[in-house]
Amino acid sequence: MNLSGKRVVIVAGSGGVGKTTTSAALALGLAADGERVAVVTIDPARRLATALGLEELGNEPHRVETVDLAGELWAMQLDAKRTFDDLIELLAPNESAARDVLGNRIYRELSGAMTGSQEFTAVAKLYELHRDPRWDVVVLDTPPSRNALDFLDAPDRLTGFLDGRALQAILAPTGLAARVIGRGTGVVFSVLSRLTGIDLLDDLSVFFRSLSGLIDGFRRRAAGVKELLGDPDTTFLLVTSPEREPVEEAIFFHGRLRAAGMPFGGIIVNRVHRAPETDPEVARAELAGELGERLAGKVAATLRDVEVLARRDADAIEHVKRELGVADPVLVPLLDQDVYDLEGLARLERCLRDEPVG
Amino acid sequence: MESLLAHRLIVVTGKGGVGKTTVAAAIGLEAARRGRRTMVAEVARRTDVAGVLDAAHTGDGAAETELAPGLFHVSVDPEQAMEEYLRDQLPSAAAGLLNRSRLFGLLAAATPGLRELLTVGKLWELAQLDRRTPGATPYDLVIVDAPATGHGVAVLSAPRAFAGAAHTGPVARQASIIHATLSDPEVTAIVAVARAEELAVTETLALQAALRDTLDAELDAIVVNALAPDRFTPADARRLEEQPDGPGVQRALAAHARARRQRAQLARLTRATGHRALRLHAQAVATPDLAALADELAGQLA
Numbered sequence: 026m027n028l029s030g031k032r033v034v035i036v037a038g039s040g041g042v043g044k045t046t047t048s049a050a051l052a053l054g055l056a057a058d059g060e061r062v063a064v065v066t067i068d069p070a071r072r073l074a075t076a077l078g079l080e081e082l083g084n085e086p087h088r089v090e091t092v093d094l095a096g097e098l099w100a101m102q103l104d105a106k107r108t109f110d111d112l113i114e115l116l117a118p119n120e121s122a123a124r125d126v127l128g129n130r131i132y133r134e135l136s137g138a139m140t141g142s143q144e145f146t147a148v149a150k151l152y153e154l155h156r157d158p159r160w161d162v163v164v165l166d167t168p169p170s171r172n173a174l175d176f177l178d179a180p181d182r183l184t185g186f187l188d189g190r191a192l193q194a195i196l197a198p199t200g201l202a203a204r205v206i207g208r209g210t211g212v213v214f215s216v217l218s219r220l221t222g223i224d225l226l227d228d229l230s231v232f233f234r235s236l237s238g239l240i241d242g243f244r245r246r247a248a249g250v251k252e253l254l255g256d257p258d259t260t261f262l263l264v265t266s267p268e269r270e271p272v273e274e275a276i277f278f279h280g281r282l283r284a285a286g287m288p289f290g291g292i293i294v295n296r297v298h299r300a301p302e303t304d305p306e307v308a309r310a311e312l313a314g315e316l317g318e319r320l321a322g323k324v325a326a327t328l329r330d331v332e333v334l335a336r337r338d339a340d341a342i343e344h345v346k347r348e349l350g351v352a353d354p355v356l357v358p359l360l361d362q363d364v365y366d367l368e369g370l371a372r373l374e375r376c377l378r379d380e381p382v383g
Numbered sequence: 384m385e386s387l388l389a390h391r392l393i394v395v396t397g398k399g400g401v402g403k404t405t406v407a408a409a410i411g412l413e414a415a416r417r418g419r420r421t422m423v424a425e426v427a428r429r430t431d432v433a434g435v436l437d438a439a440h441t442g443d444g445a446a447e448t449e450l451a452p453g454l455f456h457v458s459v460d461p462e463q464a465m466e467e468y469l470r471d472q473l474p475s476a477a478a479g480l481l482n483r484s485r486l487f488g489l490l491a492a493a494t495p496g497l498r499e500l501l502t503v504g505k506l507w508e509l510a511q512l513d514r515r516t517p518g519a520t521p522y523d524l525v526i527v528d529a530p531a532t533g534h535g536v537a538v539l540s541a542p543r544a545f546a547g548a549a550h551t552g553p554v555a556r557q558a559s560i561i562h563a564t565l566s567d568p569e570v571t572a573i574v575a576v577a578r579a580e581e582l583a584v585t586e587t588l589a590l591q592a593a594l595r596d597t598l599d600a601e602l603d604a605i606v607v608n609a610l611a612p613d614r615f616t617p618a619d620a621r622r623l624e625e626q627p628d629g630p631g632v633q634r635a636l637a638a639h640a641r642a643r644r645q646r647a648q649l650a651r652l653t654r655a656t657g658h659r660a661l662r663l664h665a666q667a668v669a670t671p672d673l674a675a676l677a678d679e680l681a682g683q684l685a
Contacts, residue, residue: 039399040398041582042400068586070581071585134496134544134548216481217490219477220552220553221552221554225549225552225555228548228549229490266400271400305631307630308630312629312631312632316623316626320619320622324623324629324631324632327612327631327638328631328634330668334668361640
C-alpha cells in the first residue's frame, strides 16, 4: 500500500470489516515515515480508543505521545452533532444568526435523524483538518454506512439540502416563508397547512429563514469538499472482509468511485483464513495415538472448518480481483488477537506494507 | 421469547456487518413456514433481502413481491411513500397538486427527518390489518431489516420527534399514532443482531440504552450470529498444549482461544442486557443457506 504524496486518505467499506483499526494502522505507518498525521475515527473499540488517547473530551485531534515516531500521530473521535453545530457557528455571518439555527426546534429535534448527517459531518471535519497547517495527511475512517452512496453523496446532499433554488423558493418575498408569515392563502400553502398543521409550517419557515444567512457559506464549503474528494492527492482505500456482503459492497462502491471520477487507491481484504498446513484426515491419524480418537477427531473437524473458510476466502479474493481489475489486493490474515494497542497496530501496519508478519 | 413471532411488527437492527439482513430473512422464512403471511421489508434503496431469499430475484424491489410461499418482500422508497400518503390524506385533486408542486417537492426534500418519517410511516402501513393501499392484502407479520444501530434508532424515533415538533395538525396526529404502534410491546418487537465480539456487544448495549431513552422501548430478543464451534474442553486444551508441534494443533488452539473469547463476550452481553440470546452457528463456517439458519432459529423459538 503506497500512500506517499497523499494528503487525504479515506478508508471506506461496510460496517464490521475493520475500517477503524485499518485507518489507525495506516496513520501510524505514515507518522512513522515522518508525516504529521491526523486520523479521524468514528467508533473505535474501547481499548483501541484508550491506546490512542481518545477518551479525552473535545472534537479536535489529540497527539498520541506514547510512541516514538519520526513524524506525529494525532487522533480524534468524531462527534457528529458537535461538528454540525461548530460548522453552523463557523459559517453563520454573525452570532445571532448562529443562535437562531442552533436554538431552532426543528434543527434540535430533527437534524440527528437526517440520513447522511454523520457522513456529512465526517467530510466537513476532513475538510477542516486538511486545511489546517498542523497536519500533512488526514486519514478518515468513514461512518458505518448501510449504503456507500451516503458518503460519496454527502457534499451533494448538503447542497441539495440547502440548495439555493430550494431556499429561494421558500424564502423569496413571494415564497413559502412569506406566505406562512403573512398567513398567505396560496393554494399550495393552504393544502400544505391542512396536511401539516400551521405550527409545523411556522417552525419550518423559521428554520429555513434562520438558515438563509448561511447559504453562501454552505455552498462554498460543499464545493470545496467536493473538489477535495476528487483531488489527485486524495485517495480512497476500500476495506472488506472475505464475506459475501462486504465484498459486494466494496465492488459496488468501487463502481461508484469510478463513475464519479474519484481516486481509487487500492483494496485491503481483512481477516483472510490461511488454508491448513495439514490434511484433516492425516492430522487425525497422526494425533490419534497420542491424544486419543475423540480429541484427534475434534482437531480434524477444526481443520475441515478452516479448509472451508480458506476456500471461501480464496474465491472471494479472486472475485474482487476480477471485478475491480486489481492484481494485488492487500491481504491481511485473520489475526489471533484483536488489535487493541499500538504494538498491535504496528503489526497490522507491517501486513499492510506487505512485510512478513513478525 | 416464545411470543416473538406473535407480534405484528418485528424491527431487526444491530451493528453493521453482523448479518442483520440474513437474520431478518431467516426469521421471515420461519414465520412463513408456520403459516403466517409474512413481509420482510427493507429500507434505503436496498434489495439485500431479495438477494438472500432468492438470488434470481431482480428488479428494484419497489413492488410487494412473493418470493417464497407466504414470504413477501418490498424495498420501501420514501418518495413513493410520500405520494401514497398524500393520496390517502387528501382529496385527489389536492394530492395531485402537491405531488406536482415544485415548491412542495423542495420543501419536502429540505425538511430534516421527513424521509425517515415517511419510511417508518410506510412500514406502519404495511403492518395494518386494514391496509390503506387500495386492494392490498394485510400481512400477519411485517419484519423490517432496519438500518444499523445509530440510524436505526433515528428512524424509529422520527415519528416522536415530528409529533413533538408539530404539536397539532394531521402530521402530528399521524406521527403520534405511528409512535404509539412502535412503542407498544404487544404490537412491535425490536430484535438486536450481534456477534460475540467486543464492538458488536458494546453497540448492542448502546442500542438498548438508546431505545429506552428515545422510544421508551425494550429489546425483545437478541440474536448472536456466527458463533464459532466451541469443541474443546479446558482438559482438551491442556492436552493439546502438551503437543504443540502436532499436525493442526496450533490451529485447534487458535480456534479454542477464539471460542473462549466469544464465550466471554456472550457472557458479558447476557449479564449486561438481562437477555439470554438466541444463538446461531451456521454462518460461522461458510455461507449458510437460509433454511439452515431458519432451522436453528426454529429450535430456539417456541
